Amino acid sequence: MAISLRGDQEISSVPTTKSKALRINLNTDIYGTFAEIGAGQETARNFFRSGAASGTIAKAMSAYDKDFSDAIYGMEEDKRYVTQPRLQTMLRHEIDLIEDRLSRNKHPEKLFFSYANTVTTIDFARQFKGHGWVGIRFQLDPLEGYNEIVLHLRFKETDARLQQETLGVLGVNLIYGAFYLNDNPKELVKSFYHNLNNDQLEIDMINFSGPRFMYVDNRLMSLQLLKYGMTNAVMFGPDGNNLLPAQVLYKKNILALRGSFRPVTKVNMDMYEKSKKLFLAENKVDEKKTQVIFEITLSNLTSEGKINERDFLDRAELLCSLGQNVMITSFQQYFKLVEYFSEFTKERMALAMGVYNLIQIFDEKYYRNLSGGVLEAFGKLFYRDLKVYMYPYHDKAMDSIITSENLKVHPRMKELYKHFKNNGKLINIDDYDPEILDVFSRTVLKMIIDGKEGWEEMLPEGIAEIIKQKRLFGYSRPRVND
Numbered sequence: 001m002a003i004s005l006r007g008d009q010e011i012s013s014v015p016t017t018k019s020k021a022l023r024i025n026l027n028t029d030i031y032g033t034f035a036e037i038g039a040g041q042e043t044a045r046n047f048f049r050s051g052a053a054s055g056t057i058a059k060a061m062s063a064y065d066k067d068f069s070d071a072i073y074g075m076e077e078d079k080r081y082v083t084q085p086r087l088q089t090m091l092r093h094e095i096d097l098i099e100d101r102l103s104r105n106k107h108p109e110k111l112f113f114s115y116a117n118t119v120t121t122i123d124f125a126r127q128f129k130g131h132g133w134v135g136i137r138f139q140l141d142p143l144e145g146y147n148e149i150v151l152h153l154r155f156k157e158t159d160a161r162l163q164q165e166t167l168g169v170l171g172v173n174l175i176y177g178a179f180y181l182n183d184n185p186k187e188l189v190k191s192f193y194h195n196l197n198n199d200q201l202e203i204d205m206i207n208f209s210g211p212r213f214m215y216v217d218n219r220l221m222s223l224q225l226l227k228y229g230m231t232n233a234v235m236f237g238p239d240g241n242n243l244l245p246a247q248v249l250y251k252k253n254i255l256a257l258r259g260s261f262r263p264v265t266k267v268n269m270d271m272y273e274k275s276k277k278l279f280l281a282e283n284k285v286d287e288k289k290t291q292v293i294f295e296i297t298l299s300n301l302t303s304e305g306k307i308n309e310r311d312f313l314d315r316a317e318l319l320c321s322l323g324q325n326v327m328i329t330s331f332q333q334y335f336k337l338v339e340y341f342s343e344f345t346k347e348r349m350a351l352a353m354g355v356y357n358l359i360q361i362f363d364e365k366y367y368r369n370l371s372g373g374v375l376e377a378f379g380k381l382f383y384r385d386l387k388v389y390m391y392p393y394h395d396k397a398m399d400s401i402i403t404s405e406n407l408k409v410h411p412r413m414k415e416l417y418k419h420f421k422n423n424g425k426l427i428n429i430d431d432y433d434p435e436i437l438d439v440f441s442r443t444v445l446k447m448i449i450d451g452k453e454g455w456e457e458m459l460p461e462g463i464a465e466i467i468k469q470k471r472l473f474g475y476s477r478p479r480v481n482d
Contacts, residue, residue, distance in 0.1 A: 026052055
């Protein structure tokens with residue numbers, strides 16, 4: 001046994017790819033198939049190379065040709081191959097084959113699985129780096145239903161061979177994690193980057209399902225991807241399941257509202273409704289091709305240097321109950337958010353914000369790390385004809401309403417501000433509700449925590465009932481004196 005010395009720091013030991021594959025191969029019960037499309041058979045190769053694969057691999061295949069792939073799995077409605085529905089069709093088809101071809105009477109202890117990926121690597125012109133879907137369908141008890149883990153990746157490397165090898169390592173990590181880390185989904189997600197790094201790939205969506213993951217909140221798993229630096233943005237829908245941002249935003253007009261939503265207030269929803277009305281009135285903005293995003297920055301979820309997961313889920317619960325798509329990002333600066341959106345669409349974009357956020361945009365200190373300073377940031381922010389819809393602010397001290405007409409910025413930024421204002425980039429939301437201008441999330445939150453009355457009227461219909469019913473944001477029922 002190795003000697004431990006005083007002052008030693010604990011180091012987590014990460015198994016090699018070979019040792020992970022070998023441990024699975026040596027297990028007498030784990031048995032399944034590998035179906036890989038688009039980047040060779042890199043995952044299966046790791047299992048073959050590690051040894052003792054005959055007791056684990058039932059079949060390894062690559063239905064690379066589209067006609068053969070359609071003959072095996074059928075044709076998808078959209079006739080695409082690198083999609084989540086295609087991946088799940090592959091996973092379920094292969095499990096059905098195992099169940100059909102192997103007698104449970106003869107193999108009562110076998111734990112069946114199907115691993116699949118459908119990816120496209122970097123193109124010949126090196127214009128598109130590639131992306132793909134990876135997943136596993138597996139059981140942890142022969143009498144139990146199947147569990148599923150599905151994820152989406154984007155390649156960062158610029159060489160097809162390197163991308164193939166990266167995919168192979170990721171596949172081993174996924175299979176190993178499914179069987180040996182399923183009791184700790186957060187560690188399972190973290191293990192995806194074992195023997196890999198952030199420069200090789202990005203994982204921007206993941207969903208868990210099945211009996212062993214019944215109590216896993218996929219929104220929280222999404223947050224782990226951001227926490228571990230695996231991606232810069234994640235998205236989930238009203239049903240709580242994670243969405244692929246590229247798929248939701250592709251060729252869409254985008255209206256984004258950034259806020260703390262802690263909790264979501266009448267002001268937030270008034271800003272949403274009025275800015276959406278203005279956006280849909282813009283030229284070439286079709287409602288059917290428009291996506292509204294409620295966006296929260298990761299820094300807004302951080303308390304004392306740590307992400308407050310309970311607080312995050314409370315906010316998510318309310319926004320989902322209002323039927324909204326929610327995006328969490330690591331972008332503190334607005335221009336980076338707009339750059340991100342521009343990866344997926346060339347259509348119209350707009351931001352809705354209050355006066356305070358607009359003042360921050362015109363604060364030079366946020367752009368000191370840019371070589372081009374504030375001019376570079378504004379060039380990236382407004383280059384796609386972006387509009388900013390500004391919600392007014394009630395200045396109690398002056399008893400006045402602050403809009404883009406009387407907003408004061410730093411003298412050095414005054415001319416730049418006037419440039420964007422005069423060119424129609426900054427638009428006032430005039431049709432606002434003056435009765436709710438003094439409603440702030442932080443005020444409502446303090447009232448909830450302190451057990452004060454009256455906060456219910458500051459929230460959209462039905463939200464107060466959800467907070468009380470589910471005890472969100474530290475709510476506790478006020479005591480009644482005996």
